[in-house]
Each structure stands twice: as C-alpha cells, then as structure tokens.
Amino acid sequence: MSEMIKVDEQDLHVVFEVDDSKNLRLLHFGNSEFLDDIKEEDKHFFRPFELLLSGEQQCACHIGNYFESFVDGIYLYKEHKEYLNEKGRKLEFYLEGRGMAVSCHYQFMKGTSVVRSWLEVENLTEEVKTLEYLSSFAMTGLHRRGVLSFDEKCRVWYPHNAWSGEMRWRSYSLPELGMTKCGNMTFKRITCNTCGTWSSGEYLPMGYTENTETGEGIMWQIEHNGSWYWEISDYENFMYLNVCGPNDKESHWFKNLKKGERFVAVPVAVGAVCGGFEKACAEFTRYRRNIIRPHRDNADLPVIFNDWMNCLMGDQSKENLIPIIDAAAESGCEYFCLDAGWFVEPGEDFNVGMGNWVPSEARFKGGFLSILDYIRSKGMIPGMWLEIEVMACVSPVVKEVPSDWLFQRHGHPLVTGSRYQLDFRNPEVVAFADKVVDRMVKEYGLGYIKMDYNHNAGPGTELHSDSEGDGLLEHARAYIQWLGRVLDRHPGLIIENCGSGGMRIDYALLSKHSIQSVSDQGDYRKFAHIAAASPSAIIPEQSGIWSYPVRESDEEATIFNMVNAMLLRIHQSGRIDLIRDECVALVKEGISYYKSIRKDIPFGEPFWPIGFPMVEDGWMCLGLDCGSKIYLAVWRLANSIDHCSIPLDILAGKKASVTCAYPQAQSYPYSWNETNQQLSVRFDQIYSARLYEIQVSE
Numbered sequence: 200m201s202e203m204i205k206v207d208e209q210d211l212h213v214v215f216e217v218d219d220s221k222n223l224r225l226l227h228f229g230n231s232e233f234l235d236d237i238k239e240e241d242k243h244f245f246r247p248f249e250l251l252l253s254g255e256q257q258c259a260c261h262i263g264n265y266f267e268s269f270v271d272g273i274y275l276y277k278e279h280k281e282y283l284n285e286k287g288r289k290l291e292f293y294l295e296g297r298g299m300a301v302s303c304h305y306q307f308m309k310g311t312s313v314v315r316s317w318l319e320v321e322n323l324t325e326e327v328k329t330l331e332y333l334s335s336f337a338m339t340g341l342h343r344r345g346v347l348s349f350d351e352k353c354r355v356w357y358p359h360n361a362w363s364g365e366m367r368w369r370s371y372s373l374p375e376l377g378m379t380k381c382g383n384m385t386f387k388r389i390t391c392n393t394c395g396t397w398s399s400g401e402y403l404p405m406g407y408t409e410n411t412e413t414g415e416g417i418m419w420q421i422e423h424n425g426s427w428y429w430e431i432s433d434y435e436n437f438m439y440l441n442v443c444g445p446n447d448k449e450s451h452w453f454k455n456l457k458k459g460e461r462f463v464a465v466p467v468a469v470g471a472v473c474g475g476f477e478k479a480c481a482e483f484t485r486y487r488r489n490i491i492r493p494h495r496d497n498a499d500l501p502v503i504f505n506d507w508m509n510c511l512m513g514d515q516s517k518e519n520l521i522p523i524i525d526a527a528a529e530s531g532c533e534y535f536c537l538d539a540g541w542f543v544e545p546g547e548d549f550n551v552g553m554g555n556w557v558p559s560e561a562r563f564k565g566g567f568l569s570i571l572d573y574i575r576s577k578g579m580i581p582g583m584w585l586e587i588e589v590m591a592c593v594s595p596v597v598k599e600v601p602s603d604w605l606f607q608r609h610g611h612p613l614v615t616g617s618r619y620q621l622d623f624r625n626p627e628v629v630a631f632a633d634k635v636v637d638r639m640v641k642e643y644g645l646g647y648i649k650m651d652y653n654h655n656a657g658p659g660t661e662l663h664s665d666s667e668g669d670g671l672l673e674h675a676r677a678y679i680q681w682l683g684r685v686l687d688r689h690p691g692l693i694i695e696n697c698g699s700g701g702m703r704i705d706y707a708l709l710s711k712h713s714i715q716s717v718s719d720q721g722d723y724r725k726f727a728h729i730a731a732a733s734p735s736a737i738i739p740e741q742s743g744i745w746s747y748p749v750r751e752s753d754e755e756a757t758i759f760n761m762v763n764a765m766l767l768r769i770h771q772s773g774r775i776d777l778i779r780d781e782c783v784a785l786v787k788e789g790i791s792y793y794k795s796i797r798k799d800i801p802f803g804e805p806f807w808p809i810g811f812p813m814v815e816d817g818w819m820c821l822g823l824d825c826g827s828k829i830y831l832a833v834w835r836l837a838n839s840i841d842h843c844s845i846p847l848d849i850l851a852g853k854k855a856s857v858t859c860a861y862p863q864a865q866s867y868p869y870s871w872n873e874t875n876q877q878l879s880v881r882f883d884q885i886y887s888a889r890l891y892e893i894q895v896s897e
Contacts, residue, residue, distance in 0.1 A: 200219065210230050211313075315466050317335050321456070336419065351412075355371050363720040363721070366735060390449075415473050425672055445465075451658035451659065497714075499797075503769065527775065530775060531791055534581075542555065554589075581646065585636075589652070608657075624663070696709060700720070714743050727888070829892075832888065842881040857891055857894075
C-alpha cells in the first residue's frame with residue numbers, strides 16, 4: 200500500500216508518496232493545499248530527482264532535456280528520516296538502484312517557505328560509475344492549477360546580469376520564450392546557465408516562475424560559485440522544473456565514482472509564494488538571513504570609503520591620499536579602503552604586481568605603513584584591495600610557481616586575458632594565500648579586504664580531475680572552505696566579495712562574505728536601477744552601493760548619489776575633498792542620517808510600490824519595511840513627467856506619518872493621503888532623488 204509523507208511548514212505544503220512498487224514521488228510543492236487529483240498512470244512523471252549515468256538507459260529521446268533520465272522502478276525507496284535541527288525540519292529519503300545509493304535532502308527553514316535541497320549519491324559496486332547529471336531539486340506539476348493553458352497563465356522571470364548592468368530581471372510568457380502548446384510535449388527547453396568562475400556573469404544564479412491565474416509562484420537560487428544550470432519544460436501535459444550545479448552538456452562536467460565514493464550536489468534553495476515576484480524576494484530575504492555567517496559587519500553596517508570609483512582610479516600616492524582621507528573622516532566614514540594600485544610602482548602595469556602583493560614604497564613617501572597609520576589616526580580602519588585567486592602572466596612570481604598551482608587545459612596553463620587562475624585544491628596555493636592575507640591583517644593591521652576577481656576561468660581545469668568541470672567544482676568548494684578558515688582566524692575582518700562588481704553574486708560566497716560589491720557602474724544615474732533592484736538577489740545589509748559625487752557635481756547629483764546607497768550599504772568614493780561645500784554638507788548629512796537608521800536595515804524587507812525597477816523606467820522606488828518604520832527611496836530619471844503617485848498598499852489598515860528624511864533642507868513638494876495610502880511627490884528636476892521616512896502605527 201502506498202504511503203503519503205506530508206510536510207506543512209509556514210505557508211509551504213509538500214507531499215511525497217512512496218507507491219506500492221517503492222518508487223518515490225514528489226506530488227506537490229506549493230502554497231496551496233494538495234489536491235489528490237493526479238491520475239495513477241501519470242504519477243511516474245513526478246520524480247523528485249534526475250540522475251544520468253553514462254551508458255544507462257533513459258526513458259525516451261529527450262533532445263537536450265533532463266527529464267526521465269532513468270527508467271521507472273530503478274531507484275527504489277529504502278527509508279526516510281524526519282527530524283528537527285537548528286535550522287528547522289529536515290527530511291531525508293534513501294533509495295537504491297543501478298548499484299547506486301541516493302539520498303535526497305530537504306532542509307526546511309524556520310520562518311520561511313523556502314527549502315534548501317540537495318542530493319548525494321554513492322557507488323555501491325565494483326564498477327566505475329560515470330555521473331553526467333545530478334539534479335539538486337526537481338519537481339513536476341509546475342503551475343498545473345487553474346483552467347487556463349500554460350501559454351496563457353505561466354510567466355518566467357529571467358535574471359539578466361551584465362558588467363555594470365546587473366539585476367535586470369525580465370518577465371516573459373511561454374510563447375515569448377518560444378514554448379507554445381502544440382501537443383502533449385514540445386521538448387522546448389527554457390534554460391539558464393553559467394559556465395565558469397563568474398557565477399553571475401550573464402545571469403544571476405536564480406529564477407522565478409508564476410501562475411498568473413492563481414497567483415502562485417516558485418523562486419529558486421543556486422548556491423554555488425561555479426557552473427550551474429536550470430531548465431523548465433513540458434512532458435505529457437505537465438510542466439517541470441529541474442535545478443542543478445554543473446553538468447556534462449552545459450558545463451563540461453562529469454564525475455567518475457569508484458566503489459564507495461560519494462558525490463554531493465550543490466545546494467539550491469526553492470521557495471513557494473503567493474502574491475508575485477515582490478513577495479518571493481521578501482521570502483528569500485528572510486531565507487538568506489538564515490544562512491549567512493554571523494558577522495558584526497552585518498549588524499553594525501559601517502560606512503566604507505574606497506578610493507577607486509570616480510576618485511583616484513589607481514593613481515595612489517601619499518600626496519593624493521591625504522586630502523581624501525581627511526575628507527572621508529570628516530564626512531563620517533569608518534573604513535578607508537585602498538583599491539588597486541598599491542602593489543605596483545607609479546606608471547607600472549598593474550599586472551606586474553599581481554601575484555607578488557608587496558606594497559610599492561615609491562608610491563608612499565615615508566613608507567607604506569605610514570599611510571595606514573594616517574588612516575587610523577583619523578579614526579578609520581584601513582583596508583586594501585586584493586585579487587588572490589589569480590597571477591598575472593607577466594608577474595615575476597609566476598615564473599617561480601609549479602605548474603600544478605595553475606588551472607590547466609589541453610596540457611597548457613589556462614590563460615584568460617592576462618591572468619592565470621590559481622587552483623585552491625592545491626595545499627601550496629592555500630598556504631600562499633594564507634601567507635598573503637595573514638600578512639595584511641597581522642603586519643599591516645587591516646580590518647577590511649576588498650577581494651576582487653576580474654576574469655572568468657571558463658569550464659575549469661583538467662589537472663587531477665575527471666573532467667574540466669569536475670576540477671572547477673572541487674576548486675570552487677576548496678576556495679569557499681579556505682575563505683571560511685580565514686574568517687575563523689580573523690573573525691573581525693571584513694572581506695568584501697567583488698567580481699568586476701557583480702559578476703560573482705551567489706550565496707555560496709555570500710554565505711561567508713559579509714558584503715558584496717554590487718556593480719562597477721560608474722554613472723550614478725545608471726546605478727540607481729541597479730541599487731533599487733539589488734535586494735532581489737542580495738540582502739540589503741550585504742549590498743555595497745557606490746556613492747561617488749564627481750568634482751562638477753551639483754547638489755541634486757550629490758543627493759542622487761547618496762540616495763542610491765542609503766537603504767543598503769554605503770561605498771563612499773569620489774573626490775569629496777574637491778566638490779563644492781554645499782555638496783560636502785550633503786554627503787555628511789546623508790552619512791549621518793544613514794547611521795541613525797542602519798540598525799533597522801538588517802530587519803527590513805524590500806518592496807517596490809510602483810513595480811520592480813526596469814532600465815527604461817522614468818520613476819523608481821525601493822522600500823524597506825522595518826515594521827514600525829518604513830523607508831522609501833524615490834528616484835526621478837529621464838522622465839518628462841515631474842510627478843509620481845506612489846501607492847503604499849503595505850499600509851492598509853494602519854496609520855502613518857510621512858517625512859522627507861533626506862535631505863531635510865531641500866525637500867521637493869510631497870503629500871500623504873492616508874485615506875487611499877498614497878504618497879504623491881513632485882520633483883522639478885530630472886535625475887533627482889529623495890528618501891522618505893514613514894512612521895507606522897496600528
């Protein structure tokens with residue numbers, strides 16, 4: 200007789216079934232209650248995982264699809280365990296088949312309708328098993344509720360990401376993506392993937408799909424700092440979702456398992472929501488706060504000055520730095536980070552010093568340590584830029600390192616641009632990296648490291664690995680382990696995650712790093728969209744946003760810059776020692792107000808009252824709901840309409856008072872209508888921004 204296993208956590212309802220033949224099914228995953236209306240002959244489509252072994256029979260010809268990768272009745276249920284741990288309820292299923300042991304893990308998270316999911320497999324036979332694909336999460340029956348066809352009711356949100364153009368989500372119908380109902384199956388895949396070490400180089404490692412008829416949606420994120428893949432498609436009148444890390448076809452990954460060897464898939468998080476994309480982002484904000492490494496940086500939210508963007512841009516010297524350090528301290532900054540440039544002689548190519556990581560004495564009269572001492576004398580904690588994972592091809596150091604320190608491809612060291620990729624599986628590489636970081640902390644007294652990464656090493660390395668993707672996966676995991684050990688040794692150290700800005704936004708890295716450089720966008724007007732959209736992928740207290748008024752800045756430009764960052768994390772920059780006095784005063788006011796509200800930011804949930812920000816929008820809003828207070832950033836971009844009505848449905852049934860919190864002396868006209876919960880604003884000038892504070896009472 201079949202057995203039903205049901206889990207109800209928060210608003211999430213999950214139903215598994217073990218049938219009479221010991222096949223495991225995932226029949227339901229969503230916010231709605233389970234309706235047991237699936238025909239018995241269809242239940243074999245509702246498998247909870249996909250596993251593809253070389254040379255093994257699949258169910259059918261799937262073109263490129265990862266669906267029904269094994270014949271029904273192969274992997275049979277043995278047992279399951281259900282228990283509570285510090286994160287919440289944990290469910291584990293154990294199956295065997297094809298000489299393989301398979302365990303499916305579902306970690307339900309307290310306070311969220313999000314599950315962390317992954318699989319483990321073990322070879323039980325004497326024969327080597329070659330694994331080509333292993334899902335981390337799989338479900339069939341996506342959006343099957345309602346009377347409309349999939350063409351009419353389903354939408355998929357794609358998280359487009361680009362250098363200096365991050366966070367560009369777009370929503371598409373299935374026909375817009377080329378999937379139109381033309382039979383009981385199309386074999387058309389809706390896919391998204393990244394291959395290489397830039398985990399968000401083209402897309403964020405996320406996705407969202409919704410049923411517009413019922414309001415139900417599924418969001419997911421892949422928690423891996425390497426290659427990943429997800430697909431949505433249809434089969435026999437059902438839609439399915441499969442999410443995984445690297446695989447053979449898309450990522451040059453396969454793994455040979457000898458007897459007793461195990462492989463663990465990368466973890467993914469999957470959440471069910473009702474109410475649209477904004478609700479999903481709020482749900483994942485709660486989830487992400489559950490999985491990050493505790494760090495005082497995410498509670499204190501110190502203001503960081505970095506001397507790169509629209510500032511020195513690498514032209515560091517004691518003469519150039521002193522006035523900027525003075526201005527940063529006077530403005531209220533608490534950390535001062537020397538970006539790239541400190542490790543090469545003046546006029547020398549940066550690449551020469553990439554690998555040596557020894558400060559240039561010629562740049563800093565009186566010695567390099569004297570500039571760090573000067574930063575400390577101004578009441579700030581010093582920091583430095585570092586790109587530890589690479590060595591430049593022209594660096595003298597690289598001639599001295601063994602070849603097995605470097606990624607290899609086709610028998611040669613892998614060169615990307617002008618850099619080699621270090622392999623963190625190698626203990627000598629780890630020892631080298633430890634020596635560099637420990638010197639920075641112990642000898643230089645640093646409290647901050649901007650850990651950058653400006654290239655993509657591609658599919659991986661063939662050295663000491665079954666496949667290039669196998670080498671990359673093991674390296675990526677080794678790097679995360681190294682990072683954790685560094686933070687264990689130096690628990691007060693802040694390590695910023697940066698990959699040419701936002702090319703490595705993933706929660707494998709962000710579960711360790713306390714702060715993320717969101718973008719390298721150098722135009723504050725274009726940065727507004729990125730800043731407003733960033734809480735879709737990064738919690739606000741980890742979202743590092745540049746504020747960099749240029750020398751010619753007028754007051755509105757300075758205000759706009761500050762508003763970009765003030766609900767997130769301030770990465771202050773720009774020649775604030777040279778801007779007009781009125782603009783200096785606005786920077787000081789912005790930082791001072793930020794310090795008064797930053798205690799609320801780690802508890803705020805994002806919302807977008809006039810819609811999720813798109814590049815072409817003329818007006819944008821980002822709100823943070825912090826309970827008794829709501830903070831609302833409003834931007835007018837290149838829009839000929841000088842006014843905007845902002846519905847604040849979040850305040851329905853509540854009393855509220857609204858003030859323009861920043862800047863206080865230059866408030867544009869605004870009006871709060873409590874009857875219909877609507878804030879009306881008028882900004883006289885394009886590229887203007889204001890920050891409002893809303894006091895809420897029942």
